[in-house]
Amino acid sequence: MKTPTSSTPYILLVDDNRDGLLVRRSLLEEVGYRVKMAINGEEGLKLFEAEKFDVVVTDYRMPQMDGAELIQKIRILDPQARVILLSGFVEPLGLTEQNTGADAVITKSSNEPAHLVRSVKRLVNRALRKPPASQKSAISRIQAIGR
Template sequence: MKNSPVLPVRILLSDDNQHGLLARKMILQDQGHEVETARGGENGWQIFEQGSFDIVVTDYRMKHMDGLEFIRMIRESGSMARVIMLSGFASALGMTPQSTGADEVIAKSNKEVPELLRAVRKLSHLPAKRGPGSAASTAVRKSRKAG
């Protein structure tokens, strides 16, 4: 899977840090993904409820609704979206996918960008969690019709 092409997916980014949000958005869009942004967990949940996302990338520490609460709500909604949690506290707090409910946990660091791209690539190749209306499943259906 190392050289597998990245499937374009629909991603929701949720963070209350505007600079980090915009930087991640540009990086993911450069990889061909459709990206929407949300300023914090509450705004993220509002946007999530109105859309269909393949992957949600959320910060841990946000005002009003933290990443753990946001992930819990996503899981309870029955959504098939994959979740990546970003945190500057991931190592210090021993955050794992099991303890957070996320599919991947990434520490905010100088290695964050390659780790985020690796996680998106990995999760975009896991079709079992894709819902019927997701961007990636639509792309797969279109490519099958064309072929």
């Protein structure tokens, strides 16, 4: 197991199934991430408001606040937040990135661990990339106008 440091990406896991949380935490810690768990959407939202996470991984079906509602509230707080939605019902419910607001939607299955690690890594790397030069120059122009 890799030893996490303060610069290690920090992942928030949200699921009402404690066993699922523990398995995913173990998997993500094994590949070197720091992980915090929340047992429902409300707790997840409070943690998101209080701490800085690199990626949020949430279940879809939870009591009181489902994953799509959690994602909507997270997007209000931070439109650039990186979020993965997990569900055993992706196909039957027609869950997509477009209709849930997630950056990735993963089906709970035997392939989930590999998909989860790959998606978390992709989103963490996306966060670490610097904006393209054209975007930097546009930001510079906007900042200059504001002076």
